[in-house]
Amino acid sequence: MAVTEAGAVLTEAHRTAQLGILESLLRSFEAEWTDEVAFDPAAFASWVAEQAPEVASAYRLSAETAQRYYERFRAAEGVQDPFTSVILDQLDPWAWSESVTRWGPAYVTALVEDGLAEEAAARRSLVALSLDATRTSMAGGRTALAALMQAEPRRVRWARIARARCCAFCAMLASRGPVYSSAWAAGAGRHWHRGCKCTVEPYFGRGRYRLHPTSQQYATMWDNLEYANLNAFRRELEQQRRKEDEAGEGGA
């Protein structure tokens, strides 16, 4: 949760902004999606050709949003050194188009041949494309933040900010608070699974870092485990959420 109140507010606003970029991209996916797109190679190709620039522009928007956040967050957290912007990289829409052909009609047809209902098979294709686009477009912001942290004269740590209902892997990483890591880890790569909606918060080492409230919950849960490992943590998380769901249903 940053060191300052202003920083915490900026981080939350940034997370919301990134989710907004993603949601509008996925709405456009959904709006243009038909059964024909799922089953017909030509229709699929033209759907992809139409969506690829959208993915590239979500990537760019995500990167610009992250850079704006970083500049303001840095000032809020009391960093005195002048801010230097970085050149934001672009996403090649063609590369994305190529990479998602594996979720196209051949994939859907194979699912149907394996006995899945057509509607469910078509749905699975859209879900796979959406998860893929989530990682691809959100990499815009993450890569920008990684580059900005890398460009700092001093080494910057960063913490993962996860959702209240994220997966156990992300929850565990969020619970650890700020860690030193390579720009690669903060930006892209295996630290970010498909569909992950986590964001990053830098920590400049000035003042005491306070965990984001959600991360604090995860940290407490982790500390209370008898045997602290990811499987035990996952079970605890699932149990907790089941309890919350039951309480929610009973109460409302």
Ligand SMILES: [Zn+2]
């Ligand atoms: Zn995540």
